[in-house]
Amino acid sequence: MATVMAGNGAAAWGFRLSRVQCYPYYPITPSTSCSQQISRWVYDGAMGAVTINAESEHSAASQIIAAGKNVRAGTATSSKGLLYMIEVLENAAGGAIPCGLFIGNRATGAPINIWADHSDAYAMRDSGLIQIFAADGQESLDSIIQGYRIAEDLRVRMPFAVNLRGFTGTHAYEGVEIPSQEEVDRYLPPFVPLYSLFAPEKPVTYGAMLSAYPYRRHKRNQMAAIGNAAEIALKAGKDFAEKFGRSYGHFEWIGDRKAELVVALLGESAAAGEVATRHLQGKEGIPGVALLKIRLFSPFPAREIAQALNRAGTKAVIVFDEGLQHGGVLPPLAQRITAAVHLHLGGKGPKIASVIGGLGGSEVRQEHFQLMFNLAANIAEGKPYRPEPYWLDIDEDPIFVEQENQVSPKLWKKWGEIWKKQPRQEKYCAPIPPDTEEIRIYSRAGQGAITSAVGFTGAGIENGYRLVTVPAFGSERRGAIITTDTLINFHKERRIRSFMRAWDVVILYDDTILYSPEHRVLDGLKEGGALLVNTSHMSVKKIRGLLDAGEGRVRIFTAPAAAVSEGLGLKHINMPMLGALHKVYDKVPFDKALGYYERNVPRPREASLEAIRRGHAETTDQEIQRTRKERRLLVSQDFLDWRPEDHSQESWPSALEEVQIG
Amino acid sequence: MKEEQRTLVSPNRHKEFVVTGELVEIRDRAHAGETEKKGQPEDKTGKRLSPPEILTIEEVARQPVDGIDTAKALSAMADIGPEARLFVYRPEGQAVRYEVFEDPRVCPEVHRGAVIENLKEKPRDVSGWRTHDFFIDLKGCLGDECGRCAIVCPENAIHLRGKGKGSFHEIDPLACKGCFICWVECVRTAADCILVDGKTFDPGMRAKHFGE
Known part of the structure; x- marks a missing residue:
């Protein structure tokens, strides 16, 4: 039986069912209500955990690391809060401390913006955490439970983060299936700390200083450990499907098995992409289309994605990023997919173009995906395309240009040759009839x-x-x-x-x-x-x-x-x-x-x-006679006569009088 | 007024976590509800929940682990190779969980997660670092009445010898790196107590360290 709740509430259930024992937090939009819900449960005694009201995200991250040595720990954050945590979170990754984060993805300033995109998750990319992107509340609940199982595996021992798009994910109310505590206990074994807390006969030092020789060896081992997470995530997803009936892999392939045109993306925006893909599937004159919804971002399942694209005979991939890599060649996801295709398929791989959109809470709608499939079709036909990212919904720099005077001459000089050869095809862009x-x-x-x-x-x-x-x-x-x-x-x-x-x-x-x-x-x-x-x-x-x-x-x-x-x-x-x-x-x-x-x-x-x-x-759609009851403010003569020089306590005019007429 | 107490739900079978207001107290499950016994402190070393062991193939071959199918575990480890480890969790002596896995952190010098097991660290000879030799004259040392130098020594190079009146401190010449901290901190301002290069008092050196 599904219960209606927001994405944040579902994430809170994920932490509760995983029996998180320590939950330090510092609230930040849009992930606040997750922490709020957990602290309410702890106060009510429904959840046996210790919550700590930290004085900053930096402290909250330090506390989950300190707690994560010996108990199961978690927290939720967003945007700048996550950026403030990164400094500490690298220690969790390097120190092999498994702990969990739920992130309501939000833009990072400046300019300040509280709405959704993946900038914060991309900023965390190189901190050594396992990163999972959930597409709705249900997925974030399930991913948090699976996340602890992956993170605490002896071959991994790493912190993990579950990402959900801010507002459209974290504040979308929908039906969420909550598994029972017994079922989750059977799936997720209790936490086993590797060292005793306070053991004077066997003291250990965490975060000791290492010189170059042991440091470089340790870092190599750390990379090996996060690499193991991919295989374990697959197994954890398979076990989860057996126990709970919802299957999870590294990515989800939505659409045709043989897909010439693919749009790849992370997380919640796949909802709009799914509608567009289903609409375009099987239409006349349109080759196979598919949406590649990537769930595991770090460690990136490069070989599996390359193989999936190869198997489907894909000719063109449009990678949709909701974040930037400033000064980079391509945004993070596009770069990872390009590297994967180049390394594993070489020259035989599909052509890859990058599109940036959905920034700072911009809507990602079905028609955007129609445009992207159109672009993919043009590329698959061998038309030239930009070797740098396209932008969604920028009036000055659209994906398709019909007439030359639509854009500035400078831009036309740069991209005109490409625009001229890239037609906007009506069969892709025709409006989708409403289905809901x-x-x-x-x-x-x-x-x-x-x-x-x-x-x-x-x-x-x-x-x-x-x-x-x-x-x-x-x-x-x-x-x-x-x-x-x-x-x-x-x-x-x-x-x-x-x-x-x-x-x-x-x-x-x-x-x-x-x-x-x-x-x-x-x-x-x-x-x-x-x-x-x-x-x-x-x-x-x-x-x-x-x-x-x-x-x-x-x-x-x-x-x-x-x-x-x-x-x-x-x-x-x-x-x-x-x-x-x-x-x-x-x-x-x-x-x-x-x-x-x-x-x-x-x-x-x-x-x-x-x-x-x-x-x-x-409620009625008929004309009905209602007794008119009008209210108007009457201004007294005193009020009009009043002058500032008269101002004193005694002569303060009793100004407004409410009178009923009619 | 006494604040309300509640116990956290915990899988730990030996300790319970009692929350009073904002304080979390950890106490034995057996003693739940009792007030703490006064008198001789118990030796709890044996009773403490022991952490899991992570054993290599040689260690398992040398000493079979009770309660698990060692032969099966060994063959599984042999399949993996030298990176194979056996994880055994015996909170009360009996194995409740065990698992063979391939350790991604194979480097022998660095422990899992860059954790250093302090008692396994071997002392190093740092005598080459110092430019002066330090020696505590037992005539001047106050022994166990003071002990300040032993506390402040960053390298734990100063140890107490003997008991009571005849006790004195001694500097380990291999561990002393010559930092002058004991000499500065000595309650007797190192007068006829700590000798530097055989001298008890050196106005030049004092001026350098105390700014006199």
Whole structure:
């Protein structure tokens, strides 16, 4: 039975089920809620561990190393926090101390940016850690459990890091299967320290200074040890599949077995790539396509990847990197794949081009993968291509250029010959028809939109659908307009967690959003889709007039959520809006969902449940006469007469008076 | 008010970890709940949970390991070659877990993870490093009443000989690197106690070291 939780929550379960005994941490966006959840469990006594509130990431890393000598230790971090840890983490790798890190991948400054890319993981690349890239919450939970098994193996004894893309991975709420503690205990043996803690009769020194002769020999051994991790990861993945039914390897090959065109990438963005690959598979005039989703980044399974490409008869590989190697020839993943192909296949290998995208929280969408497959097809046909990275979504420097005047003359002088020979092919770039149903909520931060969307997701998952909710983060300011998106996937066997951005339902938690010049709420709404507005005084007709949309374009519903919540003494309007959503969108049946809500609504439970029911009942697409209750601020004469020179305690005007009219 | 105590879940069968507020106390499982016994400290060396052993093929061949199929382990190790190691975990004398593996860290000088087992380190002759010879005159030394030089010596080159009134300190001439620390730190300011090149007092040297 899947439980709805965010990627960070799943990672916390990974640490809990691995029976982590020491968890020092220093919180940083976007991995904070993982540490928060663990420290809550430790406080409640649900998890037998010691958490330490470290004074910095540097200390947290030092503490996991100190603890990792004798107990199972772990921590979570991101971005600059990880960069601050690197100085210490090299000691864990060199000192053969197995410990675990969960990393919510985030950009590194400057400019400061809290959103996702792989810059931090790439910065850690040469610190000697085993690096695993997970694509969703479930994979990060499973990878942490497997990570301890790999890291503690006697042939390895190395720290490991599980990476998950920030926000789209760490804050995406979806169904996660939590294995039972007994099952995990059978899979993961207890930690065995190699030296006793405090043994006066056999004292040892960790991190001693070594001169060149023993140092170089030790470093060679360290490389051999991390090299062993590849083979052990494969075995750990196979055992995991036997026990839990979810299989993991070095990489996942999604698409055709014989694939001429391949896009290789790491981690979560594969969700969008998967949709594009499945769409292009078997289309007329398109050769075999596949997505190479690499899971084990360090140690890099070079031989296996080269062999897989060789076996599939691949002609062109596009390597998609969400990070840079400043001053390097190619970004890190592209460089590793190029080296692998060159060393293991020599001249027979496929041609490799590099694309950089998804930086600093940039969306990685299906159409980007369509462009990449198009580029791969051109390269496979023998067209010239750039010997340096292409960029995604840069208007001044696109992948395909139709006319010369589209780019600057300087750029045209440099790449014009290549652009002229690289056609944009319609069969690759035609829009993908939507296969899922999607709901978007516009709300103001603090209104509880995420809580209600997560509730809806839980109810949907319990009823056997696959739902994902991804909230937008960033405008961390109460009252700012934010979006929360939910995807409903009716294919039981197929995993889809990438949004088409074609909304079936758009919900406004506040009617003033209709006036926002920045938010055109009908953008992206499907023809004939539904718009649900929380309003106490606007009529359907008025909303239709404001949006200038006909009956065929949009069905409009209104819900008096504020009045319902006020009547029940609730602070938030999210519960009535949850009920209203079920009225507008009935694919997740309300009566079945109520069973889930009865067990899971936030406190006060009775009032919240009643609010959901009333919200459902009172939502309508009809014109109804509401008693007009208008509030206006009246300014008293005292206030207008007041001058700064009169300012004193006694003469302070009682300025604002609230008067009801009507 | 006494703070609430709770015990951590731990696979360790000998020790338990008791958390009181922010403090973690480690105590024997057998003594759980009892207050600590006063009096003679117990010799716990034998009782401590012993770490696992990692044995080479020669060591296993020389001394069969109790509780495991040594012949099978040996043949598995022979297949791997000289890098084969046998991991045996005997927390209470009985093998609860064992495993044959190929050690990626084969270098004999450097232990796994650059860990140095301190008692296995052999003392080195550093007498060539020093430019002056140091000697403690037992007439001036306060013996076990003081012991400051033995504490401050960075090389553990100074040892106490004897007991009580007749005790005195002695410098190991092979281990002394001539750093002057004992001479500076001596509670008797090295007057008729530590001889440098046979001299008890040298105004030039004092000026150099104390800035007098």
